Amino acid sequence: MTSPFSRPGAAPFTERTPRVVAARKLTRRAERDKTGRFLAEGANAVEAALAHAWDGGGTVHELFVTERAAAQHENLLAVAEEAGVPVSPITDRAAGGLSETVTPQGIVAVCALIDRPLETVVAAGARLVVVLVDVADPGNAGTVIRVADAAGADAVVLAGDSVDPHNGKCVRAAAGSLFHPAIARVRDVPAALGACASAGLRTLAAHGYAETELDRIDLTPPTAWVFGNEAHGLPAEILGATDLAVRIPLYGRAESLNLATAAAVCVYATAMAARQPNG
Amino acid sequence: MTSPFSRPGAAPFTERTPRVVAARKLTRRAERDKTGRFLAEGANAVEAALAHAWDGGGTVHELFVTERAAAQHENLLAVAEEAGVPVSPITDRAAGGLSETVTPQGIVAVCALIDRPLETVVAAGARLVVVLVDVADPGNAGTVIRVADAAGADAVVLAGDSVDPHNGKCVRAAAGSLFHPAIARVRDVPAALGACASAGLRTLAAHGYAETELDRIDLTPPTAWVFGNEAHGLPAEILGATDLAVRIPLYGRAESLNLATAAAVCVYATAMAARQPNG
Known part of the structure; x- marks a missing residue:
């Protein structure tokens, strides 16, 4: 041309x-x-x-x-x-x-704008969904969207006070993936969790103080992972509204992982488990 | 006081x-x-x-x-x-x-300074080591050190032209973990891989075009993960000097993961596999 x-x-x-x-x-x-x-x-x-x-x-x-x-x-x-x-x-x-x-x-x-209504984004047949609650940093949101895309997630829901996925820093961090999983924005976090449940997804809350460790659960069922704010995590009422709170086991002396790496570990463990030949 | x-x-x-x-x-x-x-x-x-x-x-x-x-x-x-x-x-x-x-x-x-000689950092008995080759961004290096600590890695080796782990942005991203795994800096990348082999570690190169997918290999043996530069990956001669090149399966349409999330997926998959009751 x-x-x-x-x-x-x-x-x-x-x-x-x-x-x-x-x-x-x-x-x-x-x-x-x-x-x-x-x-x-x-x-x-x-x-x-x-x-x-x-x-x-x-x-x-x-x-x-x-x-x-x-x-x-x-x-x-x-x-x-x-x-x-x-x-x-x-x-x-x-x-x-x-x-x-x-x-x-x-x-x-x-x-x-690429976001769509919650009910069309989280629908029956979905096997892997990521819900971000009150996530503040656009770079983190974009990195999680990229991870979700790589892991073959059906949708990413930005819930509560989460950053706008159309923010330039989010677009940059998503490296093209913003256009791949279906994206919804919704203020009402319980509505987002309800949509996941209605679609037949188990909701797992990533929570540093959960009793259940990631490597001790069956990750093959259809799952919605729920991640909270970078500094404050998930509010208690949201934790209580999920099916199970799960923590990433910390084998060394780090007190936590950052949001993007925690999401990568949880979402990929789930994607790989669901595809194991004998999974 | x-x-x-x-x-x-x-x-x-x-x-x-x-x-x-x-x-x-x-x-x-x-x-x-x-x-x-x-x-x-x-x-x-x-x-x-x-x-x-x-x-x-x-x-x-x-x-x-x-x-x-x-x-x-x-x-x-x-x-x-x-x-x-x-x-x-x-x-x-x-x-x-x-x-x-x-x-x-x-x-x-x-x-x-917290780095120590390679031979004291990668020693017999090590079960999980991370080797960064020519990693340029201090925030990435710090995030990987934090992930390595969380996963219980014994050591992180910054090899080749990698950033100095004592860089302020690396210290910040490591969030305290800089002081936890043993850290070595070494220009000579083959020497770093040789030290891993001598310590009885299998060397796995993370490589986007590898034939072998992460979820198809036994991750229980003692392992050194080798990650390359953010833009260029690992040089061919380094890839050839590792035991096996492995790629993270991409189930969606993302073309790749960024360094820190890729390291989180590989290192945690290995740490969790090694600790499975029947692993």
């Missing part, structure tokens, strides 16, 4: 161009919720967004690229063109304004 | 006080290697450093605290006093200069 930089008269958009100004506002959650749009930055995320849209799962409204990123990612621009997604050249400074990370990637898609 | 802030005439050290200036230089690797000292920042790290010194495993040369941190951590100051560690009050600005993180903790210990 023709690079947007080689078209005659196509001066790149600057940080003052109205479409860039509008896109930049999407770094704020309120604006994302109002417009139903968010920014997917970086080649991984853009590639996943385009593939997701191609599969009919979402919409990519437009794509911004710097000259350097356009040269690096010609294949992505070709995919965008084939899909009828407008591609606009931007300056490096404009790309910086669209980035929530220290190193702007120079390629950013404006996408339709 | 008496707070260092309540002693008559004890004005807090500023960022220009010679001992603070000397300590600040320890944020540089060259200075750490020259002096044999590093900074352990934060209550977790200071507590672990003092306990490690108490057990005869290391030395805490001195402790700096801000007024606010002194009020929050009276118990740690009492432990330091009992251990004969000098405690000095510092200003918030001085604490900022000793911190490599965005949010200074206000409590920083000057400690002797």
